[in-house]
Amino acid sequence: MILTQCPVCAVALPHTNAKQCSRCKTRYCGPACQEQHWKAGHDKLCRKIRKSGGAEQYHASKKYTEAVAVAAEACAEDTNGQTCYICTEAVHRHTKEGLVRGCACHTTEGFVHVSCLAEQAKILVAEGEENNLGSEVLNARWDRWHTCSLCKQGYHGVVKCALGWACWKAYVGRPEEDQPRSLAMSVLGLGLSNVHHHADALPVYEAQLAMIRRLGADEEDLLATQSNLASTYKELGRPEKAMQMRREVYFVTLKLLGDRRIHRMRDRDTLGDVVRPEEEAPVIIAALNYAQSLQSLNRSDEAKSLLRTTLPAARRVLGESHEITLKTRLLHAVVLYKADGATLADLREAVATFEETQRTALRVFGGAHPLLMEVEAALQDSQTALHACEANISRQRDTLCESERRG
Numbered sequence: 001m002i003l004t005q006c007p008v009c010a011v012a013l014p015h016t017n018a019k020q021c022s023r024c025k026t027r028y029c030g031p032a033c034q035e036q037h038w039k040a041g042h043d044k045l046c047r048k049i050r051k052s053g054g055a056e057q058y059h060a061s062k063k064y065t066e067a068v069a070v071a072a073e074a075c076a077e078d079t080n081g082q083t084c085y086i087c088t089e090a091v092h093r094h095t096k097e098g099l100v101r102g103c104a105c106h107t108t109e110g111f112v113h114v115s116c117l118a119e120q121a122k123i124l125v126a127e128g129e130e131n132n133l134g135s136e137v138l139n140a141r142w143d144r145w146h147t148c149s150l151c152k153q154g155y156h157g158v159v160k161c162a163l164g165w166a167c168w169k170a171y172v173g174r175p176e177e178d179q180p181r182s183l184a185m186s187v188l189g190l191g192l193s194n195v196h197h198h199a200d201a202l203p204v205y206e207a208q209l210a211m212i213r214r215l216g217a218d219e220e221d222l223l224a225t226q227s228n229l230a231s232t233y234k235e236l237g238r239p240e241k242a243m244q245m246r247r248e249v250y251f252v253t254l255k256l257l258g259d260r261r262i263h264r265m266r267d268r269d270t271l272g273d274v275v276r277p278e279e280e281a282p283v284i285i286a287a288l289n290y291a292q293s294l295q296s297l298n299r300s301d302e303a304k305s306l307l308r309t310t311l312p313a314a315r316r317v318l319g320e321s322h323e324i325t326l327k328t329r330l331l332h333a334v335v336l337y338k339a340d341g342a343t344l345a346d347l348r349e350a351v352a353t354f355e356e357t358q359r360t361a362l363r364v365f366g367g368a369h370p371l372l373m374e375v376e377a378a379l380q381d382s383q384t385a386l387h388a389c390e391a392n393i394s395r396q397r398d399t400l401c402e403s404e405r406r407g
Helices: 031-051 055-074 114-130 136-144 157-171 179-196 196-215 219-235 238-268 277-295 300-319 323-338 344-365 368-404
Strands: none
Touching: 031 055, 031 196, 055 196, 055 277, 114 136, 136 179, 157 179, 179 196, 179 219, 196 219, 196 238, 196 368, 219 277, 238 277, 277 300, 277 323, 300 344, 323 344, 323 368, 344 368
16 A cells, blocks of 8 residues: 555554654654654665655555566466567566566457556656646546557556556655646556455545545546545445445536536537537446445345436447446346346346346457456356246246146
8 A cells, every 4th residue: 555554553644744754754653653663673774765765655666566576477377478569578678577468458469568558658648748738638648557558448457456556656756736646546546456455445545535635626536536435445345335425426426417518508609519428427437336336235226226227328428348338237237136026037138138248348358357257257146046047937837737737
């Protein structure tokens, strides 16, 4: 995680005005812990940390190196005999790291070093900032921190985690007011969550939310961070808190979209659509997250009702093959077959949906994507439930026939 706890007693540090080492900027909850840390050997590391850019930069660099090693080792079998599509080397000439592959690229594409991806993204973002290329161009360039430039799909697993630390390492030294610092916290948190390090992701999102609130961020940024935080609460076994936050995010996002529609309808000079597709996407994502929380709390009827309106919108706005659309279809099918009193027709519809979603996910994302694995597991469970229901109906039919024959 980022440095949000005292290195001695692990108590949460205040977001501002924490006691810190004047040399390396390591922060403490108070002078007693600072003195204890010094006696325990901090004096031996202090100069090294300072030369590395301070405590946060030193920590980020260390965690980045560890995450790259984990990613390269995990991908070693898949990348054996390949070369990086950016630097064309098998082993990085400077870092000596191995190759990774964590996107949806097929055949020989997509083999790369995390360091090459990070350097490329950093250069592109820097050029956009220096040349004032505008928010649209900058956003597209920022996507390189989490999306493959070849297959246009997001990285996942240990590669996404390593890129999260790479992004935080690149922008940790920025002032709090600089947007890349907050965006880097999001990339780091999502990377940690993607490898199920939810306990580490929690303080990242909490620190980010406190920071952007303190800086007076706009509603959209607050909602995005709250959504990530709610997902972390769910994974850490706090479903009620997650549901409450996701409900708030959904209804506030829906209100913002409605306000935007009303404003444009009143503005007679506005041309084009009242609401643009890219502005509807956050509502779809918020609805999906809220429905997931409802389903996890066995509130299937509410989840089903919400998904009936969300799924057509996802197909229309994002397309049939988009990851969010596929996740929405997946959840709708889960709600169908897991609901109390699920009928034979519900089970058959769920199985058919899983089978179609499986084919699409395999074609779009490849065989190693987490979404495909989730669909395959749900398909197997739903098939078991369907076969059990069909067998039960068959037994009931046989019993009835036998009863009628004897009667």
